[in-house]
Amino acid sequence: MPDIESVPDLKPRRGLLRLVSPAGAVQEPPRLEVAKAHLQALGFRVQAGAQVVARVQRFAGTDAQRLRALHDAARSKAEVVMMTRGGYGLSRLLQAIDYELLAEAIKGRKQMWVGHSDFTALQLALLAKTGAVTFSGPMASYDFGDKKPDDITVDSFLDAADGTLEAVGFACDDAPRGLDVEGVLWGGNLAMVTSLIGTPYLPRAKGVLFLEDVNEHPYSVERMFSQLLHAGVAQRQKAVLLGQFTAYKLSAHDAGYDLNAAVDWLRAQLKPHGVPVLTGLPFGHVRTKLTLPHGVRTHVLRDGQEVFLFFPHAQH
Template sequence: MPAPDPSAHSAPLRGPLRLLSPAGAVQEPERLEIAAAHLRSLGFRVHLGAQALARAQRFAGTDAQRLRAIHAAARSRADVVMMTRGGYGLTRLLQSIDYDLLAQAIKARKQMWVGHSDFTALQLALLAKTGAVTFSGPMASYDFGEKRPDDITVDSFLDAVDGTLEAVGFACDDAPRGLDVEDVLWGGNLALVTSLIGTPYLPSAKGVLFLEDVNEHPYRIERMFGQLLLAGVAQRQKAVLLGQFTGYKLSAHDAGYDLDSAVQWLRAQLKPHGVPVLSGLPFGHVRTKLTLPHGVRTRVVRDGQEVFLFFPHAHH
């Protein structure tokens, strides 16, 4: 366990934060201890239940255990429910989750649910079934389990927690000049978004779609882009924001085909539909990530060489 942050005594009290493992098993328990210490230093009262460290094969407990943990988190007095990690497992539970219970906690009690990666499946399902707003952002083991969490990641998360998240900006030189569109921000992990096409758990959103992924070769990324196109999803968007696509390896067989090739292909397919594709969003399986309100009406504006996202109703 690391020593407490010396600034902890000046951190504002922020209420209870519950750590939840709804998908993959936590592989490095010591990272959760580090994360809990960091979160306490930020003023949170951290609850780490036994289920968070449970294991059944590759999962954080059986399907029944993880389902109970999700529902228990919604019934708890936690102000924030943070995922410990992603992995795989939430799609196994989508047909059994009590969405009304979760939506009641989020809408009536202002409970904030935050994470990324496999958590995308639950976010999409909640938005499709209830319209509930969740947050795409850091997770305990991945982000706060670092000896020194990224400052931008921490600050953006705290802005969301404290209700001061009004806008974020990032460098982007491929946004069309004069860009100014507004609609619902939604998306997340590309593989999870495409896996829910044709199911009741994908929102029928005409909005601003943001995407990221990890360990997917560019041709697989392009194939998933293609699935969004063939299903008519991509063409309905006001804009597509691309986060970070990391962890892949190119080979000699690619012969110059790379991630940029896949992005340019998507951009060419969407150009006739007037849907801009913007790159550089600081979000994904990377250390520096913004916290984004999933399901909130968002304005996207280009100003100089930057793009800004404005969240007039992001306060949970």
């Protein structure tokens, strides 16, 4: 077992957790060994075949290998299917995925599929095609590959995996007073959401859209916001929740233009439509992230300086 800083007491057996690499190649395979040790210490039996560390160019195997890994995971006895990492690659597979197979595993056998980043493409397509609920949350290499994973990230994931996830809350100074809306929670990585506009893989959701991204300059983020507006997607929502936008670099040319400016611009565009824009959601390419049920009806309200999301039907 890898040397990890602290191993929690072994919890009651939580069943089989299967790792899948459907997109980018795992860049640091030793992190997967650390992740497996953490997940085993949490009570999971971890299954990971050779595909998870395969590499063809920047991808975790050929398109056919990655597609087979998804289908095999759906046919398996795993209770949880966790992505190892994101990157890029699922967009190549969307036309070939057997959505009914995955939906039967998720709906019929209550299989929990979880990840973020590029995994957003599959989540959106599954929701659009079948209505299947997945989970936006941690990935093996990215989140559990650390010597000591973030406590909030772990606890939120376990709540979802154990079927006890009822609500999450976070500090939010810009939520309008009296905020009280309901709608389907959906979204994820902003670049993936906008890439599917005009395709059959984007849900026609009128609910609560949450967004995050990484390595995107604020002007690029704003450009994607504008695409959501031009396509009429943003205006249909009951609220827009913004997670973390990280790893970008400003320059002297920006002359004061930053992420706050992009968010202010989006908020001004949506104000006439009565769609509030909230910031501070702990989700994205960051250590501390909530696990969010993607595709369930959600009740969002402000209480004091916090915003709460309630999930009455979040069990997988």
